[in-house]
Amino acid sequence: MFGYVPAGAAITLNTPTKVLVKSQVDALTGSPKSMLSRMYAAGKSTLPNGVGAEFYLVGMPEPSGGTKAKRLIKFMAKPIAGTLGTNTSAAQGVVCTALIGMRGASFVISQGDSFASIATKAKAALDLVENLPCTVTITGGDTLELEDIHAGEAGNDMPISVTFDSDDAGVAASCGTLTIGGGPAAANGVLTVKATVKSAAIAYLSADTATVIATKAVTALNGDAYSVSAAQAAVATPVVTLFYRAARVVNRLSAAAVGGGITATLASGVLGVGTPTITSALAALSADTQAYKSIVPFWTDTTNAGTLAAGVVSQDQSPIEKDQRVFFGTSLSLVDAQAANLADATSPKLTTSALFAVMQEPGSTVPAYEQAARVGAIVAAEDYQGRNFNGRVLRGNEYAPLGVPHRADRQTPDEENLAITALFLAPIGVNEDDEVAIVRSSTTYKAKGSLDQKLEKWSCMLQVHLYRNEIKAAFRKLFKEKSIKRYGKPRTDASVDAQDVKDAIYRLMIQWDDRDLFDGAEELRGAIQAGVVVSPTRIDVSLPFRPLADLDQLAVEGIIS
Known part of the structure; x- marks a missing residue:
C-alpha cells in the first residue's frame, strides 16, 4: 500500500x-x-x-508545494422552506453527529447554546478522535474548518456528514455558500451544481438577474434528493447557502455557470493541489x-x-x-x-x-x-x-x-x-x-473477442500467475543439473528430452484440473508442444492456459406449457 x-x-x-x-x-x-x-x-x-x-x-x-484540502461546517439557524432561519441559539437540546470519512463524534447541544458554543463543543469532540483524517480549527466563531492531514489532491475525496437527531432544535450545519455573479443574463444558460453524486442542471433565461438565478438554484436543490439542501435570505440575494442533509455524505462540491455572462462562485473550503x-x-x-x-x-x-x-x-x-x-x-x-x-x-x-x-x-x-x-x-x-x-x-x-x-x-x-x-x-x-x-x-x-474475455475478470490472471509459478517451481525441482538429449532417448536420470518436459507439464495440468484451477486438461494433452528450437541448450515449451471462467450471469427462460 x-x-x-x-x-x-x-x-x-x-x-x-x-x-x-x-x-x-x-x-x-x-x-x-x-x-x-x-x-x-x-x-x-x-x-x-x-x-x-x-x-x-x-x-x-507529501507533494512539494502542495495545498491541503479544506472543508467547512458552519453551525447556524435551520432554514424553513428555503429561507434562512433567524434564531441565534438552539431552541432545545439535541445530539449532533459529525463524521469525516466515517470517523468522528457525537456531542450534546443544550437548549440556549449559541452557534459559536456549538462549534466549540464540536471541535472538542472531534479533537478526541485519534484517527480523524483532518485537523479542526474554528473560524468566524461558528464555523469549523477541516483541513486534511496531508497536502495534495487526494484530500479532495473527503466525505462528510453532519446529522442532528431532531429537527426541533432549530440548528443546522452549512457546507458553504454559492454566489451568483453577473447578470442580468445576456443569454439563456445553465447553472450546474454538483454534490457527491448528483448534479443539478438549473436552466436560466436571458435577462434573469443573479438573484432570480439563485432562487431557481434553491428551488432545484430542495426539489430532489441531492446531498445538499439550500436556502436564501428572507429578502432574496444572489447568495445561496448550502446545508448538509441528515444521514447524507457531502463530497466533491462544485458549481459552474455556462452562458449569458453569469458566474458561480462556491465558497466551501479549499481544493487540495498536488500529486x-x-x-x-x-x-x-x-x-x-x-x-x-x-x-x-x-x-x-x-x-x-x-x-x-x-x-x-x-x-x-x-x-x-x-x-x-x-x-x-x-x-x-x-x-x-x-x-x-x-x-x-x-x-x-x-x-x-x-x-x-x-x-x-x-x-x-x-x-x-x-x-x-x-x-x-x-x-x-x-x-x-x-x-x-x-x-x-x-x-x-x-x-x-x-x-x-x-x-x-x-x-x-x-x-x-x-x-x-x-x-x-x-x-x-x-x-x-x-x-x-x-x-x-x-x-x-x-477484450478483443470471446477468446480473451476471461481476462476481464480478476480470477483469470490469478490462475495464469499460479500456472507460471508452479511450472517454474516444478521445473527447478525436476530438471536441475540435467542435460538435454535432443535426438536419442534418456538412459539415466542425468538427462531429459522434450517428451519428459511435455509429460511434466501434463502432470501439472492434471493437478490444476483436480484443484478446479484448469478446465479440461485431458483433452488438451495433445496441444502441449516442446522441442529444441532456439538453442541446443534450451527447450522451448508451448501449452494452453485454460483457467476457469467466473459465473457472472444465469440466463433463465420460463416456458409456459
Whole structure:
C-alpha cells in the first residue's frame, strides 16, 4: 500500500516496509491520522479477525508545494422552506453527529447554546478522535474548518456528514455558500451544481438577474434528493447557502455557470493541489525481489497511474514475472468517471492489461483509497486463485468504520453496467442485505473477442500467475543439473528430452484440473508442444492456459406449457 505520511515519520520513505500490528504502523507513519495508517486499518478491517495477508507499506512524502484540502461546517439557524432561519441559539437540546470519512463524534447541544458554543463543543469532540483524517480549527466563531492531514489532491475525496437527531432544535450545519455573479443574463444558460453524486442542471433565461438565478438554484436543490439542501435570505440575494442533509455524505462540491455572462462562485473550503512524486518508490519496488500480490496506490491522476502501470506490466514479463496486480479507487459519479475515463486515458492504457482494476463507489462514506485497500487485502488473502469475487462483502471495524452509501447516491443497475462495459470499472455497491459489496470483479482489460474475455475478470490472471509459478517451481525441482538429449532417448536420470518436459507439464495440468484451477486438461494433452528450437541448450515449451471462467450471469427462460 502506498500512502502519505507526515514529515518526520519514522518509516523509511519510498520503500516497502513489512508491518504486523496497528501500534507499529501508527508509530512508523507518525500518527493514526495519517493516510497510510488509515489505509492499513481499512485493509485489516475487512479480513476475518484481521488476518490472512501480509502487509507492506510504502510511506510517501507529501507533494512539494502542495495545498491541503479544506472543508467547512458552519453551525447556524435551520432554514424553513428555503429561507434562512433567524434564531441565534438552539431552541432545545439535541445530539449532533459529525463524521469525516466515517470517523468522528457525537456531542450534546443544550437548549440556549449559541452557534459559536456549538462549534466549540464540536471541535472538542472531534479533537478526541485519534484517527480523524483532518485537523479542526474554528473560524468566524461558528464555523469549523477541516483541513486534511496531508497536502495534495487526494484530500479532495473527503466525505462528510453532519446529522442532528431532531429537527426541533432549530440548528443546522452549512457546507458553504454559492454566489451568483453577473447578470442580468445576456443569454439563456445553465447553472450546474454538483454534490457527491448528483448534479443539478438549473436552466436560466436571458435577462434573469443573479438573484432570480439563485432562487431557481434553491428551488432545484430542495426539489430532489441531492446531498445538499439550500436556502436564501428572507429578502432574496444572489447568495445561496448550502446545508448538509441528515444521514447524507457531502463530497466533491462544485458549481459552474455556462452562458449569458453569469458566474458561480462556491465558497466551501479549499481544493487540495498536488500529486505525489513516485519515481523513487517505483524504483524501489522494481528492485525489490519480493512480489506483491496486490498493490494499492492512492492516486488516480493519469500521469502517475500510467507510470505505475508501465512498471507493473514490464515486471510481469519474462524473466521477471512478478505476478502483481493494482487496485485503484475512485468515488466519482458515473458522469464524472466518464469524463475522467481513467482506464483509457493513461499511457500505457489500462485497457491493454488485465493486471489493473479501478474500484468505483459513488457516494462512498470513506475515501476511495480506503476501499481500494480493502479490496487489495481481500485478494491478497485469498488462497483459491480461481475465486470469483463478485458479491464479496467489504467490512469495517472500530479502527476503520465503513458506512453504506445513501440510497439516493447509489448507482442503478444500468449505470453499473455502463461503468463495467464502457469505462472498465469495477463497481462497489450495496447488496440485498444492505452491505457494501463488490458488484463485479472487473479488470480494466478490453477484450478483443470471446477468446480473451476471461481476462476481464480478476480470477483469470490469478490462475495464469499460479500456472507460471508452479511450472517454474516444478521445473527447478525436476530438471536441475540435467542435460538435454535432443535426438536419442534418456538412459539415466542425468538427462531429459522434450517428451519428459511435455509429460511434466501434463502432470501439472492434471493437478490444476483436480484443484478446479484448469478446465479440461485431458483433452488438451495433445496441444502441449516442446522441442529444441532456439538453442541446443534450451527447450522451448508451448501449452494452453485454460483457467476457469467466473459465473457472472444465469440466463433463465420460463416456458409456459
